[in-house]
Amino acid sequence: MPESLLIAQISDAHVGTGPDFLGGRMDTRAALQRAVAHVAALDPAPDAVLFTGDLTERGTAAEYAQVAEALHALPMPVYAVPGNHDDPKLARAALPRCMPVAADAPDGACCYHQALGRLRLVALDSVVPRRSHGALLPSQLDWLATTLNALAGDPVLLFMHHPPLPTGLAAMDACSLLEGGDRLADLVRRHGRVQGLLCGHLHRPVQMLFAGVPLHVAPSVAHQIDLDLRPEAPLRVRLEPPKISLHRWRADIGLCTHLDYVGAFGEALAL
Template sequence: MLIAHISDFHVFSSQPETRQVRLDIADVARRVVQDLANFTPALDAIAFTGDLTDGGSQEDYALLKEILSRLQVPVFMVPGNHDKRRTLRAAFADTLPFEDGPFLNYETRTAGLRVLALDTLIEGRGEGALAPESLAWLAGRLTRATPEPTLVLLHHPPFPSGMASLDNAALTEGRDELAAMVREYPERLIILAGHIHRPYQSIWNGAYCSVGGSPAFQVELDLEADRHEPPCISQPYAYYVYRIDREGEFAVHTRFVSLDR
């Protein structure tokens, strides 16, 4: 199976809320989506790890749905800190099996893969949290035997990038509890996140983990950034393509899309 990992589009219908977001992000997002649609052989699914929009309005999600409409495969999404639960649920309740209750967690399967989607949003805040209810939900599902590899999606990465100013605004609550679960179930677990606006990969508590980049704006690699945020940088957008077999073995390929014409 082939799974693409994208993140942090920050599309907006009127004005961006984040000053760094490029004003032509809707057109750029269409270019990325067209590249996904044209990928050969055809993708089986796409994981979209949050900050789908920049403001979370009904109009923002209507624009996002129009942009994604070119895709003929499932798109599994989780909310980021710029999304809004109520409007996201309303926009995608017809395609995503959200659990009842306050959080947008869900479990689904596709092409021999189990997907566990986690809601780490703290509305009005940049950092993320896994509430006790979400941790209990995840624990219940990870204890169930399954023959398929498991893909865990969340916006705020629990695994550090090494850029302290960004890591301090990532997953700040529930990280230790999640780490304990991962240590118990690492061998067939793939964890995908966003939020950092720079793609990177990691092994965390025995599991493979990855952060997707952002076409809205990208940050420079700055491993000495402890008291300041790294500056933005202009470079092609990179998304990952995972080739995963039913035994859980996989290869990761990087696909580049030019953001400027």
């Protein structure tokens, strides 16, 4: 039987919104705790958890302490990338094992790679300081080119916060990855064994192809963005059931992605 790996993806927790967020109807700290408890109870257990950014709302040390406390319940490796609501330095200080930044990472970017079985996880840092949109700077794309060269022939799974393609969610498209996407696509094509690209940021589950490989955007473990595809749609939140993404990977199949509801929607009933 070929090796199979199970990877849970959680995203956009925004811990630190406070008790009055959305009229008191969304406690993001409790939402992350519920998602973590859900992942910890999965059988089979995931081999790793990827956290695709916006760990916190304001990027304060106190918020990261709450995230670290919540993630402590997970026995498997957790790897994270920062989102536009994060402070990458404070995040790394609070969660050093979740962000094992490569010694050769350029300009302090939170990029690194880790082995998970035969798969190579490669983290990219799409954060532009104090801006909501994302970018991959030439220095980081140079690092990625060198890294992918070193991983030639290995299956690679990329993850970062900002999706590199528009999705029709106009307000979010305006603040997705606005620089570096073309060269990223070129590097993905040239490597030839990239298994997929996992992102967050949209607070909605979205599947696309990017440079011929699966691009999966995970929903939020807290509040979702309203699904409104009108070009003039305002940015609104919808309190849909929180979800995580579960990726099963086999070398002979590639990625198979499931969405898994957190909480009461996760109850299984015998038929």
